[in-house]
Amino acid sequence: MAKMNFGGVEETVITREEFPLEKAREVLKNETIAVIGYGVQGPGQSLNLRDNGFNVIVGQREGKTYDKAVKDGWVPGETLFSIEEACEKGTIIMCLLSDAAVLAVWPKIKKYLTAGKALYFSHGFAITWNDRTGVVPPKDIDVIMVAPKGSGTSLRTMFLEGRGLNSSFAIYQDYTGKALERTIALGIGIGSGYLFETTFKREAVSDLTGERGSLMGAIQGLLLAQYEVLREKGHSPSEAFNETVEELTQSLMPLFAKRGMDWMYANCSTTAQRGALDWMTPFHDAIKPVVEKLYDSVESGVEAQKSIDSNSQPDYREKLEAELKDLRESEMWRTAETVRKLRPEGC
Secondary structure: OEEEEEOOEEEEEEEOOOOOHHHHHHHOOOOOEEEEOOOOOHHHHHHHHHHOOOOEEEEOOOOHHHHHHHHOOOOEOOOEEOHHHHHHHOOEEEEOOOHHHHHHHHHHHHOOOOOOOEEEEOOOHHHHOHHHHOOOOOOOOEEEEEEEOOOHHHHHHHHHOOOOEEEEEEEEEOOOOOHHHHHHHHHHHOOEEEEEEOOHHHHHHHHHHHHHOOOOHHHHHHHHHHHHHHHHOOOOHHHHHHHHHHHHHHHHHHHHHHHOHHHHHHOOOHHHHHHHHHHHHHHHHHHHHHHHHHHHHHHOOHHHHHHHHHHOOOOHHHHHHHHHHHHHOOHHHHHHHHHHHHOOOOO
């Protein structure tokens, strides 16, 4: 493990140079990796592992997702099984079901967690709040995590491009004494760029905070607020959307993704620079109390309980689709559809 300096703070990271793919294959050469669930993370992680030469099988209930696995080359009865069969065959059980599905399927999985096996997650939710989820693993297995910092689709796309998506890793329970090696080998096997250390709780709390904050919830709230003000002041939908969303995603995000916010500022007009520097502090001061409130709600388990309660309702899918439909059909995102059609081909 290497020590790296992140903004003046030293952290432990593991790179593909110090833990190469050949070493990962050696560590896991006698393991059968059973990927349970073929939804968001399942396809990317299982396909990358398969392409990297590991012994992988998939466990999935029959239906559309099962059919997708067949199309991706998983063979029923050979590499594609029911959840129960895959759990029985696997020495490492990669639980990549949604948080809601984990709660429902856990009794089936637990039955096959015999001594020495490893239980793997890509999210700390079920274990961190196991007083609420009921996911309490046996004491005689390893419980580990590799959490890619992005979607399974991104993990697969970047793998095929020869790149890697960074991941965090954690050990919750080390029964065999091999938990760390198993974890890092899996992290390399699924195509991680570099791996950084965390805990199940820190991953779960930061993940839920990020999703509700800058990654999804806050960004939609901020964009909508600015769009609404511009529209209310007489600006056209096209102008309001371009100044709020299109310029951000198509022009500015690639700049600060490449070399940082300071570099993006340096490559904008002096008028933009002055305004950004003047207004970043009022925005920070207004938003930070909201983020603190959000963090407290996540850390205390309130957000986890909300998720558990809503996901367990029989009409959850219908209610969710209604909310997403309202978002999709709002003026701002209907404007987005037109703007995207007007982009030059290939953009």
